[in-house]
Amino acid sequence: MPDPARRNDRSRLAILDAARQLLAETRYADLTIEAIAARAGVGKQTIYRWWRGKGAVILDALVDAAANADLALPDTGDLHTDLRAVMRATVAEFADPRLSATTRALTIETLADDDLAGQVRDRLLRPQLDAVQDRLRSGQAAGQIRADVDLGQAVELLFGPLYHRWLLRTGPLTDAYADGIVELAMTAIGQPGGTETPGGSSIVKTVP
Amino acid sequence: MPDPARRNDRSRLAILDAARQLLAETRYADLTIEAIAARAGVGKQTIYRWWRGKGAVILDALVDAAANADLALPDTGDLHTDLRAVMRATVAEFADPRLSATTRALTIETLADDDLAGQVRDRLLRPQLDAVQDRLRSGQAAGQIRADVDLGQAVELLFGPLYHRWLLRTGPLTDAYADGIVELAMTAIGQPGGTETPGGSSIVKTVP
Numbered sequence: 154m155p156d157p158a159r160r161n162d163r164s165r166l167a168i169l170d171a172a173r174q175l176l177a178e179t180r181y182a183d184l185t186i187e188a189i190a191a192r193a194g195v196g197k198q199t200i201y202r203w204w205r206g207k208g209a210v211i212l213d214a215l216v217d218a219a220a221n222a223d224l225a226l227p228d229t230g231d232l233h234t235d236l237r238a239v240m241r242a243t244v245a246e247f248a249d250p251r252l253s254a255t256t257r258a259l260t261i262e263t264l265a266d267d268d269l270a271g272q273v274r275d276r277l278l279r280p281q282l283d284a285v286q287d288r289l290r291s292g293q294a295a296g297q298i299r300a301d302v303d304l305g306q307a308v309e310l311l312f313g314p315l316y317h318r319w320l321l322r323t324g325p326l327t328d329a330y331a332d333g334i335v336e337l338a339m340t341a342i343g344q345p346g347g348t349e350t351p352g353g354s355s356i357v358k359t360v361p
Numbered sequence: 362m363p364d365p366a367r368r369n370d371r372s373r374l375a376i377l378d379a380a381r382q383l384l385a386e387t388r389y390a391d392l393t394i395e396a397i398a399a400r401a402g403v404g405k406q407t408i409y410r411w412w413r414g415k416g417a418v419i420l421d422a423l424v425d426a427a428a429n430a431d432l433a434l435p436d437t438g439d440l441h442t443d444l445r446a447v448m449r450a451t452v453a454e455f456a457d458p459r460l461s462a463t464t465r466a467l468t469i470e471t472l473a474d475d476d477l478a479g480q481v482r483d484r485l486l487r488p489q490l491d492a493v494q495d496r497l498r499s500g501q502a503a504g505q506i507r508a509d510v511d512l513g514q515a516v517e518l519l520f521g522p523l524y525h526r527w528l529l530r531t532g533p534l535t536d537a538y539a540d541g542i543v544e545l546a547m548t549a550i551g552q553p554g555g556t557e558t559p560g561g562s563s564i565v566k567t568v569p
Contacts, residue, residue: 264472302545306545307545310518317521322479341548342545
């Protein structure tokens with residue numbers, strides 16, 4: 154006996170899979186609902202029954218892929234090291250021409266569509282930003298971040314400059330840039346004195 | 362005797378003026394080259410002779426308006442105060458529905474057009490970012506910013522979070538948010554100890 158619910162699930166997964174495959178092969182601008190339907194072996198109407206348009210399918214395909222990824226940051230105990238790793242990975246995504254083209258195209262759609270913007274924020278970005286915030290929270294619990302720091306603001310202090318540079322193309326997106334922002338942000342949110350030896354001993358070092 | 366160069370100048374200014382007027386009356390999406398031409402009293406072809414499309418005309422209209430504005434930050438001697446002023450003004454622009462709609466529309470065009478993106482960056486944004494960097498430089502000269510701070514990175518540490526919040530709609534754009542980012546950024550780039558009395562006297566204050 155055929156099971157319509159199972160068949161729907163299979164079609165849905167085939168469509169998301171096809172969307173991801175085509176995203177890796179085609180420019181976003183050239184990617185069509187027709188091509189996704191053909192690759193997934195379903196009719197175009199099946200896609201339009203479940204999604205409003207290309208942006209919505211792509212979002213679901215990306216959310217679906219992210220759902221299987223472990224977003225948690227490493228916790229080596231060294232907050233600098235862990236933040237450098239996630240910031241370098243983000244810079245690498247922005248610097249990758251294909252990933253950047255997808256982000257660019259999805260950003261265009263979110264700028265023109267409030268509902269899609271909310272979904273991208275809540276389903277795609279928020280889990281990633283929350284993962285960073287979780288790591289900052291454990292750093293705060295360990296006394297590496299000042300108790301009065303708003304961790305949501307701290308996340309934006311880290312990622313804001315990367316988005317700014319990517320969006321406005323104000324400079325190269327490199328590991329060195331990622332490291333520099335981590336350094337500045339950690340100075341902003343870390344305990345005064347930071348990783349240096351506290352107390353009077355530092356004065357001795359400045360004597361020529 | 363008619364002077365074609367003068368007539369061209371007059372037409373050009375009339376077109377830019379019409380573009381700015383319409384931008385204040387119409388949604389960017391509904392703003393057409395035809396409407397700009399009609400308002401300016403020129404033929405559509407005159408606009409297409411000088412500009413590639415709507416994005417390019419709007420950019421020139423905004424650059425032309427900015428050219429008459431004094432971008433320099435106030436220099437009260439108090440860097441915190443001066444940065445809070447410029448950050449609050451930027452937040453107010455992002456929070457203004459009409460200005461934000463224009464920025465949003467122009468951002469969409471820059472994400473799809475590398476040449477326009479470069480022009481927006483170099484002609485519209487760079488002068489504004491440079492003005493902030495100039496104020497940071499005088500603060501650095503006055504010893505309020507550490508000598509090893511990269512001032513370009515410092516500008517992105519300030520404005521990146523605002524753009525992040527505006528682009529991704531991760532939270533409200535308020536004066537309090539602007540002030541909070543200034544506080545964090547100044548902790549990152551300021552002299553250790555900040556505005557407090559330097560040296561051993563601060564220890565005395567912590568004695569109960």
